[in-house]
Amino acid sequence: MVCMPLSSCPAPCSVSLADVTVDCGNGTVSLKWTVSRLSNVDPNLCLLGHCLPTSTSVWPGGEQEVSFYVRLDDCYFRRMVTRSQLIYLNELTYTSVPGSGPSFSHPVMCIYERPDGWAPPLYSPVWSVHSYSGLDFFMGIMKDDFSSPAESTTFPLGALIPLWAGVHQAAHLPLLLLLEECVASTTPELDPSGQVFPIITNGGCFLDSKMGKSRFQPRAQTSEIKLFLQAFKFALGLDVYIHCKLVAWDPQSMDVGKKACHYSKQLQRWELLDDPSQNALCNCCESECRHRKRRSLASGTSCLPL
Incomplete structure (x- = not known):
């Protein structure tokens, strides 16, 4: 599998590729954003798709880390299918408080090899459900x-x-x-x-x-x-x-x-x-x-x- 964090920020945005790490797992994505103690940002205003952070931490040096651990079928991940790959796309977004610095958008991409015989799931148009769990x-x-x-x-x-x-x-x-x-x-x-x-x-x-x-x-x-x-x-x-x-x-x-x-x-x-x-x-x-x-x-x- 291949994980590709991308960056697209309007100046003067201080986030860099080094600030964000992404690990694409088996059906899951782990993302961490490290915020410098000198940055005038609030990591709690960050979203991955529509999902709020899983956790936030403050390190002894004053740096903050905001973490996401989500499934690929959650948080509005978009899936693209090619002949040989499954590509999942999303965005890490930050909406700043007025006067506290710029907002930014940070694209996230996970690329997997397309399994042999894989096809998009099809669903029966007939409602035949009796119960569900785990939602x-x-x-x-x-x-x-x-x-x-x-x-x-x-x-x-x-x-x-x-x-x-x-x-x-x-x-x-x-x-x-x-x-x-x-x-x-x-x-x-x-x-x-x-x-x-x-x-x-x-x-x-x-x-x-x-x-x-x-x-x-x-x-x-x-x-x-x-x-x-x-x-x-x-x-x-x-x-x-x-x-x-x-x-x-x-x-x-x-x-x-x-x-x-x-x-x-x-x-x-x-x-x-x-x-x-x-x-x-x-x-x-x-x-x-x-x-x-x-x-x-x-x-x-x-x-x-x-």
Whole structure:
């Protein structure tokens, strides 16, 4: 196998090939970026594709190291196939804080010999899945345009907080990502003794959309969900954590227990994000949503510190 880290930076960008090391493994990529103690950059603002760093470290001399360890079928790696090679392409990007130095883009390439008889995988067009496991879920606080992670997790009262969640589908057929439950709490782990404020309940009812300006955003793809959460008065003076239960679901089988509903103040009714013709699924948001018992394809939990 061959690994080729490339560099493409607008002047005056201080990153060099020596700063970035890439190891292309068997289906995985390990990337490390070393930041000089004299560099005025924050490695936590770095992304590989859409993936956040796996870890960051500070060495005794003041140098910082940001590390990624990801799969080739994750982080928006693009695959090119030639007669003799499999080529995977991505970009390491850094978005700087205004006044702190330049942003840059650092292309990354991994080249493998194409195995004899290898062909792109083909999938049956018939949905015949009963269950899945091992899916990876992600959630983060984003900039207003959802282009990259937020530079701060501190928001004034009434501000709209952009939240993004996604599930990595890998070779699965399309999955619908849903937020089944979300609460705000004063602890990084849900504790009965801590303060808790419900945000999304009843299998996907965005309660705060009725009380404030919070709202789901139109989907770009079924495996992601975006929303604006209006910062509310809760646990003043304390750290606040957003806990969510994420569910990957069959897009054709939404029910009252698996949905994404928000309240339209203009129409004065609850609306289903994905299919307004099924708004009736949201009618229970004012009471209790009872649904038939059916196992989801996969689920996960996430906690975001604010």
